Amino acid sequence: MKLSRKVFIAAAMLMASSLVFAQEKETSVESEYLNDVDGDIIMTLAESDDYDNKLVALQYLQSALEEGNTSDAVVQALDRLAGEGITTQSRTNGRLANNFPEIRREACKLMAKIPTEHTKNTLVSIAVADNEPMVIAAAVRSLGEIGINNNDETVEAIRFANKRNRILNPTSSLALEVLNAFEMLADSTEDRKGMISEITYITTDYHYVTPVRQKAYKLLKSLSSTNEKKSDSDAK
Structure with missing residues (x-):
């Protein structure tokens, strides 16, 4: 039973x-x-x-x-x-x-929700090929949020995109997104020379509004301080 x-x-x-x-x-x-x-x-x-x-x-x-x-x-x-x-x-x-361009901008923003190598490559292509500052800014923002920066490829693409824009059509909104992305990618950047050079240009270019130049200056000081600490650590 x-x-x-x-x-x-x-x-x-x-x-x-x-x-x-x-x-x-x-x-x-x-x-x-x-x-x-x-x-x-x-x-x-x-x-x-x-x-x-x-x-x-x-x-x-x-x-x-x-x-x-x-x-x-x-x-x-x-x-x-x-x-x-x-x-x-x-x-x-x-x-x-x-x-x-509005469609491209919104699509670039959504790409941040798919943090993959493929998406990063697409955004890099858009950042260096597009002519609209608002689209480039959206691509740069998403690249910073995704955070993939193998061999400094992403930082170099962002630097190139902003350099081309500041020569032809300096835009404060794009420069601000570039600074934000640089800040997010700084720790993963092996060689910061290109990044620091571009930030320096933004700091001294009066085509950009004062708050953007001030942010560039603060970021430059922060990166310099980090580099000094790293050098001291390596020396020990």
Whole structure:
């Protein structure tokens, strides 16, 4: 009698665990299916020639990322939108028809939520190729937040982007994002000479507003202090 009761309890527990496993598996499959559907919708909207459709794609992307969806389709859609009019061009009668800097800017901002080598490379490409300061600023901000700086590649790209901009069209908002990114990437930078050189230019360039130049000066002092401490430590 006792044995039969134990067998019954064990069977009940086994059935319950099987049911839970089946539900979890069903939920996982359903979630994967929905991610695929979302990805298809987003890519269709992103590839559309219509500006409003691209705005809707950005809204879908933001929701997808907030839900943890970083599927290949989501990444591809962000790549597409971040390069809209730069790496992907559509022309009508020889005229560029998809130069949408606002779309590129928002896509670059969202890329910070996917901190991967691929995303970093895309943002580096946008930072050095785009001509719009607001797009470059968004790419630079995301690069700082992602924090990947192998062989100082990211810092050098940011330095190049700001150097080109300050020669042609010095912009305080971009310079501020450059300083913020340099600050976030300083610890991972092996050779700070290029970084310090660019900060020095910002400090002394009166095309930039006073608060930006003051921030550059403070960052320069902070980096100099860090370098001195590091030199003293190495000497010991």
